[in-house]
Amino acid sequence: SAVISQKPSRDICQRGTSLTIQCQVDSQVTMMFWYRQQPGQSLTLIATANQGSEATYESGFVIDKFPISRPNLTFSTLTVSNMSPEDSSIYLCSVDEGTSTGELFFGEGSRLTVL
Amino acid sequence: AQSVAQPEDQVNVAEGNPLTVKCTYSVSGNPYLFWYVQYPNRGLQFLLKYITGDNLVKGSYGFEAEFNKSQTSFHLKKPSALVSDSALYFCAVRVGQAGTALIFGKGTTLSVSS
Numbered sequence: 001s002a003v004i005s006q007k008p009s010r011d012i013c014q015r016g017t018s019l020t021i022q023c024q025v026d027s028q029v030t031m032m033f034w035y036r037q038q039p040g041q042s043l044t045l046i047a048t049a050n051q052g053s054e055a056t057y058e059s060g061f062v063i064d065k066f067p068i069s070r071p072n073l074t075f076s077t078l079t080v081s082n083m084s085p086e087d088s089s090i091y092l093c094s095v096d097e098g099t100s101t102g103e104l105f106f107g108e109g110s111r112l113t114v115l
Numbered sequence: 116a117q118s119v120a121q122p123e124d125q126v127n128v129a130e131g132n133p134l135t136v137k138c139t140y141s142v143s144g145n146p147y148l149f150w151y152v153q154y155p156n157r158g159l160q161f162l163l164k165y166i167t168g169d170n171l172v173k174g175s176y177g178f179e180a181e182f183n184k185s186q187t188s189f190h191l192k193k194p195s196a197l198v199s200d201s202a203l204y205f206c207a208v209r210v211g212q213a214g215t216a217l218i219f220g221k222g223t224t225l226s227v228s229s
Contacts, residue, residue, distance in 0.1 A: 001161075033216050042205065042221040043159075092158060094216075102209055103149055104217055106158040 002027050004107035006093055012113045018081045021110045023093030028073035031096035033104065034066075038089045046091075049076040083114045117142045119208050121220035128196045129228050136191040136223045138206030148189040149207040149217060150180055159205065165189060176200070196227045 003026040013019050023032065032049040047055040047068055055068035070076045080087050090111045094104040118141045128134045140146055150162040163174025165182045173179045180191045191204060203224050207217040 004158075006158075043219040045216045045218075048216060094159075102147060102215070102217075103161050103164050105161060106151075108158040111156075 001105045002029060002095055002097055004093060004095060004105060006107035006110050008110055009108060010111040010113075012115060013083050014115055015084055017083055018079055019083065019112060020077050020079045021091050021093070023076045023078070023107055025074045025095055027097075029095040030073075030098040032070060032076045033094045033096075034068060034076075034078045035092040035094060035106075036089045037092060037109070043092065046078070049078075080112065083112075085114045088112060088114045117208060117218050119206050119218055119220035121204075121206055121223045123223050124221075125224045125226060127226045127228065130198050131195050134193050134196045134200070134225065134227070136204050136206075136225060138189045138191065138220060140187050140189065140206075140208045142208055147209040148180075148182065149209070150174065150178070150189075150191050151205045151207060151219075153203040153205065153222075155202075162191070162204075196225075198227050198229050201225055201227045 005024045007022045034046040035043040036046050037043050045058045046061045046066055047057040049055050049068050049070040051070045051073055065081050067079045090109040092109045093107040096104055120139045122137055126136055148165040151159040152162055153159050162178050163172050163180055165172050170182045178193050180189055182189050203222050205222045206220040209217050
């Protein structure tokens with residue numbers, strides 16, 4: 001399976017600031033997704049990162065708050081803008097390698113704490 | 116709407132005993148079902164999947180899962196639990212063609228005591 005690297009692995013941020021999370025894959029992948037895992041909660045899909053076009057956001061998530069880039073088939077970024085303590089979560093990048101069965105593979109996650 | 120339910124927040128078993136982590140699903144078409152495990156401060160690791168065919172599927176680390184269409188369930192099992200199996204387990208479902216995201220259950224914490 002693809003090796004997925006996320007940076008930063010963790011960070012402590014101040015309220016009102018923005019942070020960009022990077023996701024690098026060691027091979028070209030068709031689909032990339034960003035999930036959020038709030039403390040003690042399950043994974044919630046934020047958006048699908050589309051290569052060469054705007055991301056597709058799920059209900060409750062907007063581009064102004066979570067801008068996403070996908071410049072090529074191996075890289076994506078998620079920015080968490082104007083952070084508040086409620087944004088404290090683990091943000092996970094996941095990829096679909098294009099198999100017919102579609103299991104996703106995940107990075108190690110980026111744990112953000114907003115003070 | 117598609118959904119996945121994991122009715123137990125926590126499952127406690129003794130080492131060497133069999134374990135079961137429950138999952139039920141609600142989808143409008145044929146489901147693709149998955150189990151993932153998350154160890155502390157780590158990302159999710161894929162364990163196994165059901166796509167079609169045999170209802171009993173085998174995966175990593177000795178885990179298996181049984182698909183039951185009539186009960187819309189996909190319970191995760193292991194004949195003999197290890198302390199190292201202690202982790203957070205997620206059931207997930209996908210409906211439709213590859214390239215769509217997975218929908219996850221809320222997760223079940225498995226605690227195996229020695």
